[in-house]
Amino acid sequence: xxxxxxxxxxxxxxxxxxxxxxxxxxxxxxxxxxxxxxxxxxxxxxxxxxxxxxxxxxxxxxxxxxxxxxxxxxxxxxxxxxxxxxxxxxxxxxxxxxxxxxxxxxxxxxxxxxxxxxxxxxxxxxxxxxxxxxxxxxxxxxxxxxxxxxxxxxxxxxxxxxxxxxxxxxxxxxxxxxxxxxxxxxxxxxxxxxxxxxxxxxxxxxxxxxxxxxxxxxxxxxxxxxxxxxxxxxxxxxxxxxxxxxxxxxxxxxxxxxxxxxxxxxxxxxxxxxxxxxxxxxxxxxxxxxxxxxxxxxxxxxxxxxxxxxxxxxxxxxxxxxxxxxxxxxxxxxxxxxxxxxxxxxxxxxxxxxxxxxxxxxxxxxxxxxxxxxxxxxxxxxxxxxxxxxxxxxxxxxxxxxxxxxxxxxxxxxxxxxxxxxxxxxxxxxxxxxxxxxxxxxxxxxxxxxxxxxxxxxxxxxxxxxxxxxxxxxxxxxxxxxxxxxxxxxxxxxxxxxxxxxxxxxxxxxxxxxxxxxxxxxxxxxxxxxxxxxxxxxxxxxxxxxxxxxxxxxxxxxxxxxxxxxxxxxxxxxxx
Amino acid sequence: xxxxxxxxxxxxxxxxxxxxxxxxxxxxxxxxxxxxxxxxxxxxxxxxxxxxxxxxxxxxxxxxxxxxxxxxxxxxxxxxxxxxxxxxxxxxxxxxxxxxxxxxxxxxxxxxxxxxxxxxxxxxxxxxxxxxxxxxxxxxxxxxxxxxxxxxxxxxxx
Numbered sequence: 001x002x003x004x005x006x007x008x009x010x011x012x013x014x015x016x017x018x019x020x021x022x023x024x025x026x027x028x029x030x031x032x033x034x035x036x037x038x039x040x041x042x043x044x045x046x047x048x049x050x051x052x053x054x055x056x057x058x059x060x061x062x063x064x065x066x067x068x069x070x071x072x073x074x075x076x077x078x079x080x081x082x083x084x085x086x087x088x089x090x091x092x093x094x095x096x097x098x099x100x101x102x103x104x105x106x107x108x109x110x111x112x113x114x115x116x117x118x119x120x121x122x123x124x125x126x127x128x129x130x131x132x133x134x135x136x137x138x139x140x141x142x143x144x145x146x147x148x149x150x151x152x153x154x155x156x157x158x159x160x161x162x163x164x165x166x167x168x169x170x171x172x173x174x175x176x177x178x179x180x181x182x183x184x185x186x187x188x189x190x191x192x193x194x195x196x197x198x199x200x201x202x203x204x205x206x207x208x209x210x211x212x213x214x215x216x217x218x219x220x221x222x223x224x225x226x227x228x229x230x231x232x233x234x235x236x237x238x239x240x241x242x243x244x245x246x247x248x249x250x251x252x253x254x255x256x257x258x259x260x261x262x263x264x265x266x267x268x269x270x271x272x273x274x275x276x277x278x279x280x281x282x283x284x285x286x287x288x289x290x291x292x293x294x295x296x297x298x299x300x301x302x303x304x305x306x307x308x309x310x311x312x313x314x315x316x317x318x319x320x321x322x323x324x325x326x327x328x329x330x331x332x333x334x335x336x337x338x339x340x341x342x343x344x345x346x347x348x349x350x351x352x353x354x355x356x357x358x359x360x361x362x363x364x365x366x367x368x369x370x371x372x373x374x375x376x377x378x379x380x381x382x383x384x385x386x387x388x389x390x391x392x393x394x395x396x397x398x399x400x401x402x403x404x405x406x407x408x409x410x411x412x413x414x415x416x417x418x419x420x421x422x423x424x425x426x427x428x429x430x431x432x433x434x435x436x437x438x439x440x441x442x443x444x445x446x447x448x449x450x451x452x453x454x455x456x457x458x459x460x461x462x463x464x465x466x467x468x469x470x471x472x473x474x475x476x477x478x479x480x481x482x483x484x485x486x487x488x489x490x491x492x493x494x495x496x497x498x499x500x501x502x503x504x505x506x507x508x509x510x511x512x513x514x515x516x517x518x519x520x521x522x523x524x525x526x527x528x529x530x531x532x533x534x535x536x537x538x539x540x541x542x543x544x545x546x547x548x549x550x551x552x553x554x555x556x557x558x559x560x561x562x563x564x565x566x567x568x569x570x571x572x573x574x575x576x
Numbered sequence: 577x578x579x580x581x582x583x584x585x586x587x588x589x590x591x592x593x594x595x596x597x598x599x600x601x602x603x604x605x606x607x608x609x610x611x612x613x614x615x616x617x618x619x620x621x622x623x624x625x626x627x628x629x630x631x632x633x634x635x636x637x638x639x640x641x642x643x644x645x646x647x648x649x650x651x652x653x654x655x656x657x658x659x660x661x662x663x664x665x666x667x668x669x670x671x672x673x674x675x676x677x678x679x680x681x682x683x684x685x686x687x688x689x690x691x692x693x694x695x696x697x698x699x700x701x702x703x704x705x706x707x708x709x710x711x712x713x714x715x716x717x718x719x720x721x722x723x724x725x726x727x728x729x730x731x732x733x734x
Binding site: 160165166167169170173181182183184190191576 | 615630
């Protein structure tokens with residue numbers, strides 16, 4: 001039972017719940033206290049001291065993020081002493097910080113910048129020696145600039161507690177401290193899985209994604225190139241936030257129109273490829289179950305999870321579905337099927353994808369993701385970058401009319417669309433597997449047991465005579481726990497969906513920075529609303545899917561599919 | 577060749593995080609430094625990511641990540657030595673050898689280690705090369721000392 005009592009804050013009585021921190025009590029009562037190292041649901045570290053408040057009884061400054069409320073407490077949140085302390089902290093952080101806000105990707109979306117503005121820092125009072133570290137440009141997805149790092153430690157926390165990867169940690173001591181990898185090597189040889197969650201929590205520009213604007217613009221300006229673009233299921237419900245529109249709003253049509261205005265020759269929907277993935281993956285699942293294949297089967301859509309498996313749990317690589325991810329299936333279909341129908345050579349197509357994900361940048365350049373030496377996907381933009389790209393081309397999204405995606409490769413079922421949320425792949429796969437095994441459609445398509453943000457969702461599904469156990473996990477640390485149970489002998493699970501990011505792709509590392517839990521919930525709701533409202537709810541009824549199998553692929557797991565849509569992975573040696 | 581790190585790890589069965597620092601110390605004693613390979617082995621044994629081990633090890637001055645040089649120079653930066661100019665001696669030494677404290681020269685000849693006090697304050701500023709003390713070192717004499725060692729090495733190799 002919650003025990004409530006009152007504490008005195010700024011001479012007013014405020015209700016507090018026993019056991020919560022001062023910060024939680026303040027936030028719930030409409031008082032904002034600035035924080036830097038604080039992250040919701042993580043153990044407070046109290047490292048940055050930004051959240052200090054004054055304890056009126058002792059006159060001391062205490063960190064509200066880590067200090068529990070107590071009866072009789074008297075707090076001042078914005079006394080001169082408190083404000084002075086906070087301002088000094090910001091001034092100290094700025095003293096060795098590079099003064100290149102104008103050139104920084106995080107300009108106008110930087111917590112340090114905002115704090116310095118809120119606290120009225122208007123002059124450089126403390127002059128320190130500027131940081132002068134090397135930028136780590138070695139990774140394919142993520143760039144680290146230790147100069148801009150303020151050592152809040154949020155990236156270290158996320159990498160360890162959410163991903164279970166710990167590619168980075170504090171290195172050295174005192175004023176020499178930096179965030180670094182083991183032996184200060186590049187991210188490319190570290191165990192980093194490129195999920196990008198570190199970027200999502202970085203308050204400054206110390207962690208950013210690798211940008212491919214120049215290559216894409218060059219391709220757009222090259223008349224010999226046919227430039228095509230595909231966008232992931234989660235993009236249309238996430239992009240709005242980049243433009244300050246309410247979170248979760250689906251602006252698919254406007255996005256199609258904007259992409260055409262930028263100059264992309266064809267606009268495709270990766271959700272189509274998600275349908276294709278479902279056709280292949282459900283066939284593979286049935287094949288494994290009926291022919292005593294390796295079980296449980298695990299999804300392969302998430303490139304961060306795949307790299308994690310290669311590095312940390314290579315013994316489970318045979319469990320991972322051989323299906324390429326939707327991005328790569330689409331890339332492959334574009335350069336092989338679409339090219340053929342349009343009489344184009346694969347090398348004359350420049351294929352761009354928009355993903356809510358930084359690991360997709362890594363996936364796109366993998367050797368396994370090529371056909372006859374040609375990359376399936378040439379460049380990857382994150383949701384954030386798409387926002388910047390649209391602005392770069394001067395497109396006012398409030399004044400343009402929605403359009404539909406190009407066909408073929410643009411029609412999708414809602415099963416493909418819900419890939420964007422944790423549990424979506426599972427649900428979509430079951431819908432099709434059920435049909436394939438029983439010849440009948442599910443009576444109720446929705447499977448609420450696999451939906452939502454919980455770390456792990458497990459349920460049993462009855463398909464005719466067969467009962468299969470399924471599990472859905474998000475956050476690689478949760479995947480690790482489940483895999484340990486399986487290693488220790490659990491056999492009641494046949495199919496596992498693993499997504500690295502919290503909530504699935506809607507919470508991906510390429511999404512809008514500064515979104516909160518509610519924004520993620522709206523994105524998820526929006527995806528499931530689409531599923532509720534539209535009629536084409538299963539991948540195998542998607543007319544364009546039927547067409548591509550008729551005209552080109554033959555059958556799921558057939559010869560052509562194997563050549564273009566499937567791959568395999570090997571153990572990867574990294575510094576871990 | 578026997579693996580010293582593995583031998584040490586065998587002395588720590590079923591150990592957890594709390595054994596990390598003693599293990600690192602023993603490995604450094606046995607091998608002279610903490611190598612990348614050792615860190616990976618220790619990490620596997622204790623189930624700690626190598627970044628965390630590197631983080632812990634770099635926190636302490638006592639751990640080195642390069643093998644010791646043939647001539648290991650310990651330079652005292654304690655109070656007495658500091659007062660008598662050990663900072664200048666250190667910076668001269670670093671410039672002369674193009675090395676930083678904690679590093680080893682590429683030819684493997686010299687390595688520098690900063691120590692807090694070696695209990696020879698009467699001789700300040702003092703350095704210790706392979707256990708041999710050099711007293712009242714100045715920014716001029718330090719170069720002479722180093723070059724003498726280099727000569728000694730050259731002659732021994734002839």
